[in-house]
Amino acid sequence: MDNSIMQHWALGILLLLLPTVFERAYNLSPVYQFHFLAYCFLFFSYVIGLVMQAYHFIPLYDKIMHTLSGTLGMFLGVLLFYLCKDKQEFQKQDYPLVAITSFSVSMAIAGLWEIGEYLISLFFLATHSASQKPAYPTPCRTSSYA
Template sequence: MTKREEFFKKLYPFLLGFYALFNIAWGIYYIVQAKPYYYILAFCSLLFIPIVELFYKLLHFKPVYQLNAFIYIFIFMLYTLGLVLRFYSMVPYYDKVAHTLSGVFVSFLGLILFYLIKPNRKIEEIDFPLASVFTVAVSMAMACFWEICEYVLSLVVHNDPQMVAATGIQDTMLDMIVCTIGALLMLIPYYFYYKKKKVGFMMGGFQQMVQINLQNK
């Protein structure tokens, strides 16, 4: 275990505690305010904790605390801030920020997937071009899949999550564009990781995941 991973292992209980208590506090606030929809959202955020644990158990992976920190930061920004604190409706363009972060997050998961299907699962400098194309393609495919799901949802419940009535195709296209931008931004840390051997917070989590859960199998 690297020093960075040891640090995040010690930090992780505090990060998880903050995440849980923050959402519980907002849940209680919404109970007092008699807003059942929002306190249900707040308390449902706690379901992500067993989901993350289940992810590791189903794949028979050892926990990677740097990766977990990244996952909970992502969930906090998109779910807690976006839905529970209503940033999507109160903060201009927060929805676009969320879709950009989705591109970043899915690209990161795509990089792990790349080594899951790579025959020798060895991290090599020559992987950079193919891994870059693969991760951007995965992010674009996920953005497309998400918009398809929203379209199907609109047909079923008639709530227009894509805001077609107000914006036509603009909202859908912008969501896909910013998601792709997020994936392209990830090529910067990828470049420094593969070409300059720079291991930061995100790439440290990736490297730890590959080394302890993929290369040893």
């Protein structure tokens, strides 16, 4: 097996440890729904999507991963609201603010994700999605006789 493929698999396995490391760093109790969603996103986007190149073979795979990342962003927004709150408990009057915070965090993550995808395609001349075109200009023919 190619050495670069082994490095990708090793990085994919290390990425699966992120939720546990995050919880231990902030001394949080585990939320298993968050673990499940984070593991699904990391596994499907990196291991299946990039290493096994599902972005090129499965139609709408990019849309599915964006939906899953948006859901994960909403969970992170709720977690951020919980960490920033003094009493660290939810009350009924907090629900609209929790919704606004989680939506804002999700949109910020989506914006940063798209900027990252653009910069990767710009600097490394590659894309992860089969439907995307590279960000760099490609030479084209101006005449059909050339």
